[in-house]
Amino acid sequence: MTFTVPQARKLLTELPGPKSVALQERRERSVSRGAGTLANIYMDHGSGAILVDVDGNQLIDLGCGIGVTTIGHAHPEVAAAAAAQAGKLTHTLFTVTPYENYVRVAEKLAEITPGDFEKHSILVNTGAEAVENAVKIARKFTGRRAIVALDHAFHGRTNLTMAMTYRPWPERAGMGPFPGEIYSVPISYPYRDGLSGEEAAEKTIDYINTHIGASEVAAFFVEPIQGDGGIIIPAPGYFKRLSEFCTENGIVFVADEIQAGLARTGVWFSIEHHGVVPDLITTAKGIAGGFPLAAVTGRAEIMDAVQPGGIGGTFGGNPVSTAAALAVFDIIERDGLLEQAQRVEKALWARIGDWADRFDIVGDVRGKGAMFGVELVKPGTKTPNPEALAFVLKYVTTHGVIALDAGSWDSVLRIMPSVVISEELINDAASVIEDAFEALAAASA
Ligand SMILES: *Cc1c(COP(=O)(O)O)cnc(C)c1O
Numbered sequence: 001m002t003f004t005v006p007q008a009r010k011l012l013t014e015l016p017g018p019k020s021v022a023l024q025e026r027r028e029r030s031v032s033r034g035a036g037t038l039a040n041i042y043m044d045h046g047s048g049a050i051l052v053d054v055d056g057n058q059l060i061d062l063g064c065g066i067g068v069t070t071i072g073h074a075h076p077e078v079a080a081a082a083a084a085q086a087g088k089l090t091h092t093l094f095t096v097t098p099y100e101n102y103v104r105v106a107e108k109l110a111e112i113t114p115g116d117f118e119k120h121s122i123l124v125n126t127g128a129e130a131v132e133n134a135v136k137i138a139r140k141f142t143g144r145r146a147i148v149a150l151d152h153a154f155h156g157r158t159n160l161t162m163a164m165t166y167r168p169w170p171e172r173a174g175m176g177p178f179p180g181e182i183y184s185v186p187i188s189y190p191y192r193d194g195l196s197g198e199e200a201a202e203k204t205i206d207y208i209n210t211h212i213g214a215s216e217v218a219a220f221f222v223e224p225i226q227g228d229g230g231i232i233i234p235a236p237g238y239f240k241r242l243s244e245f246c247t248e249n250g251i252v253f254v255a256d257e258i259q260a261g262l263a264r265t266g267v268w269f270s271i272e273h274h275g276v277v278p279d280l281i282t283t284a285k286g287i288a289g290g291f292p293l294a295a296v297t298g299r300a301e302i303m304d305a306v307q308p309g310g311i312g313g314t315f316g317g318n319p320v321s322t323a324a325a326l327a328v329f330d331i332i333e334r335d336g337l338l339e340q341a342q343r344v345e346k347a348l349w350a351r352i353g354d355w356a357d358r359f360d361i362v363g364d365v366r367g368k369g370a371m372f373g374v375e376l377v378k379p380g381t382k383t384p385n386p387e388a389l390a391f392v393l394k395y396v397t398t399h400g401v402i403a404l405d406a407g408s409w410d411s412v413l414r415i416m417p418s419v420v421i422s423e424e425l426i427n428d429a430a431s432v433i434e435d436a437f438e439a440l441a442a443a444s445a
Contacts, residue, residue, distance in 0.1 A: 001335065005050045007424070013057060015397065020042045048073060057400060062404070066285065066404065069418055071331050071337060073290075082324045088319075090320055091318065105326060110297065113298075115278075117299060121297040122311050123317030127258035127294050129316075130283065130295060134219065134280050137252075141305035144217060145218060147218060151184050151408075153256075159178060162178060188204075196235055205241075208245075217249070219252040222256065224257070224274055225371060231367055234274075253280075258284040258294070266341040267338060280302060281298060293322065337419050337420075352415075359434075372414070372416070386411045391436070392440065393413070395439055404416065
């Protein structure tokens with residue numbers, strides 16, 4: 001593709017620059033403090049893997065607004081598809097009078113999701129809304145109440161999905177009460193538990209059997225690669241055993257692919273790395289190039305268990321968002337973006353794969369495709385090092401690289417660039433992060 005901004009980091013001012021500082025002052029007088037910000041650098045436009053701020057600085061984006069702009073910023077074909085649709089029809093409400101884009105997105109999701117069976121979808125606006133709907137659908141289908149999620153999971157910020165989200169701070173603290181019948185169960189975390197997938201699965205299953213009872217469980221939600229939890233990739237065999245357990249016990253197995261799905265990890269859906277076919281899949285973030293759209297897709301008999309009118313919403317599957325999503329699907333296929341994500345993975349392994357050997361604050365480097373985590377620890381231990389992450393994030397953002405935090409202990413540097421990022425940008429961004437590690441070592445010496 002052609003980029004409207006040169007794919008290079010370029011700093012004209014200190015970061016944040018004067019215009020960002022002025023905007024920040026206005027923001028503090030008008031925006032809730034609850035909408036906390038990673039870096040107070042105000043963005044103006046973007047292209048590919050580069051964001052341009054209001055002062056004209058060009059920053060390398062290793063975050064994609066948390067995995068949303070997987071195909072690159074402001075993709076011209078997505079912009080054209082959305083603009084054309086906006087000039088034609090912006091709303092009818094699908095459940096009042098339907099339109100074709102909605103049906104086409106559902107057809108495409110049935111085609112690209114794993115599983116050789118009839119699949120139906122519902123389209124909604126946000127990831128949390130998709131998870132909430134998957135909960136409703138699974139409860140209605142099974143007639144059961146309990147919902148199981150994994151330790152370190154992130155499923156959203158609505159009341160129900162806050163309860164399914166693992167850590168209390170900052171997502172939940174002080175904002176309860178939360179709904180009942182939601183359970184967190186142990187995950188497989190190879191760096192920290194040293195267990196095989198089968199051993200970890202037995203631990204998870206034993207927990208369910210002894211704390212909840214398998215026959216009570218409506219749905220088991222997993223992120224096949226955890227995003228906010230710190231790019232935790234369970235050991236091989238873990239999800240295979242869990243999905244068998246779900247099948248044996250009539251539990252709906254739900255893969256939350258909101259962050260890791262849709263080309264980001266080199267396959268359409270990250271559950272494919274584990275060789276498992278889920279009953280339901282939730283999608284959002286990367287699905288429409290930045291437009292709000294989300295979906296629940298899965299076995300027709302499960303999706304159709306809900307009475308007409310039992311799921312839906314005013315803006316769900318909006319004509320403009322679905323037009324953008326259809327363009328995104330075309331771009332992923334035509335431009336080979338699964339392969340592009342695999343290329344990014346190779347380049348990242350080659351460039352940062354030895355960080356745990358080279359830097360004593362790096363405990364582990366892990367990832368698939370364009371989704372990596374670098375777990376920071378106190379030197380010589382596996383103790384999480386959130387202070388180091390705070391230092392590194394501050395350093396890189398002020399040097400023109402946007403990366404993300406993650407992990408229950410706020411100690412995992414999350415790297416999720418667009419899959420179209422060049423090797424030059426990967427190298428440049430990696431050098432800035434290495435400079436940050438060295439500056440930290442110098443500061444603590
Ligand atoms: C971001 C995210 C959500 C919530 O999506 P929103 O659109 O922010 O509501 C749910 N699950 C996962 C895995 C996510 O990464």
